[in-house]
Amino acid sequence: MNPALARHLQTLGLERAPFPPTPDAAAWFQTARLEAERVEAAHCLRTRAGFVLLTGEIGTGKSTFLRRLLVALGGEGMVTSLVFNTFLQGPDLLAAVLRDFGLEARGTPAADIDTLNRFLVQQWRAQVTCVLMIDDAQNLTLESLELLRLLTNLETGQEKLLQIVLAGQPELRANLEQPGIRQLTSRICKHVQLDVLAADEVQRYVHFRLDAAGNPSPGIRLRADAALALHRASGGNPRRIHQIMDRCLYGLYAMPAQARVIDPALVRTAAAEAGARPLARRLRRTRPALATAASLAGVLAATLLAL
Template identity: 55%
Template sequence: MNARNSHLATLGLVRNPFPYTPDAGCYFTTPHLEEQRVELEHCILSRKGFCLLTAEVGMGKSTLVRRLMADLAPRQVVSALVFNTFLQGPELLSAVLQDFGLQATGSMATDINVLNTFLLDNHREGKTCLLIIDDAQNLTESSLELIRLLCNLETDQEKLLQILLAGQPELEATLAQHGLRQLRSRVVKHARLYGLNSMEIADYIRFRFESSGSDGSLLLQADACQLLLQETAGVPRQVHLVMDRCLYGLAARNGKVIDAALMKQAIQDCRIQLDAGAAEAAPSAPVVPAVAAAATPVRRWAPLAAALSVLAVAAVLWYQGALPVQAKAVSPVAAPAAAPEAAVAKAAEPEKAPAPAPQAAPAVAPQAAAQAPAATPNGACATPPSLAQDRVLTTQPLPELAHRLLGGRLARLDDVCLESRQGQPWITWAAPAAGYDDKDRLSAARFQIALTRYGSLLPADVDGVWGEKSRNALQRFQSGIGLEPTGKVDPLSGLILEKFYVQEQ
């Protein structure tokens, strides 16, 4: 045990009972959870095709998914797990093939044939092939249509590929859309996970203590358990966050019993951390917004009503011209290293810090699009011959995570240029000269809808008012793709949201 966890040794523990990562090797179950797991396993082994698993953030979806994979592996089940749902369309299909150990070609038709051959070979050997897509609420409608096509790979009697989509409740709203009714009709099992009740929390804490080496002397008093339930709504991730603070308190006082006073202090400490973390989060610490998201109480909402609300707002925005026309895809822009003298007009020099984001101002109409920055023969971005008055070329370094996740898609846009400067990816595009106005209700609603498609905002919260929920949702989006979690629609965040989420309506 390292020095960082030395407080655990003073409590007689050999490991952290409340880690922040999925812990399928130390699995606690409840009657409801066991029922869902058994039914999912039955549908997969019976080769019924398509299953769905939804739950709020921190409820244990990823842990259940890993437990399923571990349980099914000895039973002739070959599994592939895709958790990077920023990949869409052909890139998503390539990720599926790679996780099955296959070589992707880049051609959708060829890759589907490769996958179909692989599935038939395994079927003849009596094996079941399972594809699990985690965080599936981030998938676009076109990617979900690809999932439907994969569902059609079958023999006369059975589905060749078993598919499990796991995601947040927003996934239910997405599947409720009329255009996805064919995929929705294929769902044979929909498992929903809920928070622990007070008795289950007490059993859970005792189980975690015992599985970490406790001799039974560590205790959670009943009133402290009730406070824990009130604070966390039984969400396991939140339980871990608070209980981890309790362990520090126990070690500091050399105690063994978690009483109400200690629980109150731990809860207060967690709240202070969340408040401070939101303001002081560094660009390299994406965990802060994720923890802040986990503090949100469990919510129950009607998927169909939420979907209708999003569609209604989208219809209004489209009618008033707020939604831009789908961008046209072209071949990727070449991006070899650029010479320092190949500078872009109105842009920062490569060795200078990128310019600060423009101040909020009225949103720019989509019709006023600038001419695309072209790629010169040596790969550098060239200044276009003309530029709309309300657009200005913006250039800045592209964070490494954003480049890995979105570089291929950005390179295919006809009004974006990617290049390499001294080994650092840079991006150049025409951004609204006036920035984005989050006080304008149409502009705010447009980006709220984009955030629902990303999966960080509930569709029921789309109201055209850019408040705390919207800022937190944007922080989670920015952290998830490697941008600074400012909570403000800066030029690069606005570009990615508009190109990949607003326009894919």
């Protein structure tokens, strides 16, 4: 933690940042629905039932959900690969997957598929399940989605050797509905859809985050009417709630400890300073197919037949 932030938090009586700008799986706001979705997704991966799709608007907690899923699977003898840079496409994406599994890319799609297949068979014989997670998957081209479809064909005859989790914004679902990759879409066994927080959840969420950061008693409090103002300003989007609440904390900085209560006026001022606006719903759009998709698919399909 940088010294300036440490001094700021110490003044507020906090041990860690309650509203960080990055995913924070350590302070998981666990609603009954979210926990049920996580448990079901983990079950699909353990039983090798197919691949899991995770969608949600920007800031609704997709990366945090993936990290919680990783934690749930980490102690069960599973090998995972987590890919964030989906601007890597086709052969480069395949090479990144190999490297994250601890394998050396050999430079061509056919050779890399062979390397990955041998590794997956070895893990399957040792009764180890391999999981590939790809975040921001809405950036994947048709070429890369076709690559993933071919990876789902790696199997022993009864079980898939590689379990896949695709996480992305709502347009990912539209991308998966393209006719050329409908075989991949047909293998979705679980679709987790993350949504914004309801109005009655915002106050509980804020107090949960504050308590997880070591908020003393009475400490910092969010009034009920301020929670409604926060919901209106953020649209219930957790990332925007963090932006606004972070500004609110600055507004409490000079107040005595017993007077650190967030009211609607402070929320509105903080929202204006943070530039927070509820996100508009995105129009579904289909990503155009790349000209190289067919050529790469042909190479990989031939390799799979040989294997």
